[in-house]
Amino acid sequence: MARTQATGKGTGPDRSAAGLLGRALGRLGRAGGLVFLLAGLALSGFGAYEGAYAAGWTGTAGTLTVQQCEVSYPNNTSRSSRKNRRPVRCEGTFVADGGSNTDPKAAVQVRQRYALGTELSVQQTEPPTAAGAGDADYVQSGMDRAWRWFGAFFGGWVLTGLGVFCLATGFAPFGRSRISYDAAWEAAGRGVTRAAVIGMIGVGLVGAGVCFLVSYFF
Numbered sequence: 001m002a003r004t005q006a007t008g009k010g011t012g013p014d015r016s017a018a019g020l021l022g023r024a025l026g027r028l029g030r031a032g033g034l035v036f037l038l039a040g041l042a043l044s045g046f047g048a049y050e051g052a053y054a055a056g057w058t059g060t061a062g063t064l065t066v067q068q069c070e071v072s073y074p075n076n077t078s079r080s081s082r083k084n085r086r087p088v089r090c091e092g093t094f095v096a097d098g099g100s101n102t103d104p105k106a107a108v109q110v111r112q113r114y115a116l117g118t119e120l121s122v123q124q125t126e127p128p129t130a131a132g133a134g135d136a137d138y139v140q141s142g143m144d145r146a147w148r149w150f151g152a153f154f155g156g157w158v159l160t161g162l163g164v165f166c167l168a169t170g171f172a173p174f175g176r177s178r179i180s181y182d183a184a185w186e187a188a189g190r191g192v193t194r195a196a197v198i199g200m201i202g203v204g205l206v207g208a209g210v211c212f213l214v215s216y217f218f
Contacts, residue, residue: 047152062096069090094124094136
């Protein structure tokens with residue numbers, strides 16, 4: 001009787017080059033999804049944090065009277081055409097609303113120079129330590145800035161939604177992908193993934209658009 005040799009097709013893990021590449025690309029897609037997810041959460045968290053201070057919802061509100069302003073990177077010629085966007089450090093005296101505390105060595109990062117004696121609305125995020133004044137943190141307040149930070153908060157939702165989609169399906173948004181977008185979208189529809197992704201991206205886009213639009217009216 002002649003011996004037959006089983007080929008093993010479909011009976012074990014695919015160890016071919018194509019199979020190994022497919023698994024590698026699948027892991028790459030999920031790794032990319034994790035990066036999107038973490039970046040989205042970080043952006044949303046930072047936007048909420050800065051927005052709350054800029055809106056005056058937290059921290060100590062007060063006024064910083066400018067004594068001097070200087071560009072943080074005066075030798076950076078690559079930004080010479082965008083001087084109004086250079087990071088500027090303004091120093092002066094901070095007085096909390098109601099006079100509860102003062103800081104003669106306060107400093108805040110702003111986008112432009114201000115003249116001597118200009119009063120800036122700021123939030124003291126951390127009070128000076130017992131060691132003395134000058135080590136507190138300040139952010140410039142104003143609803144226009146707050147709305148932009150809230151726009152960043154919603155923008156993080158978009159990245160988070162993309163991260164969830166890639167993590168759940170293995171779709172790689174860059175380079176070669178083991179799974180096509182159509183197949184990934186179909187797979188996402190079998191559970192709650194598609195609804196969650198649509199919800200996060202939709203809310204993120206609408207929220208960011210509204211926030212940036214409203215910021216121009218303040």
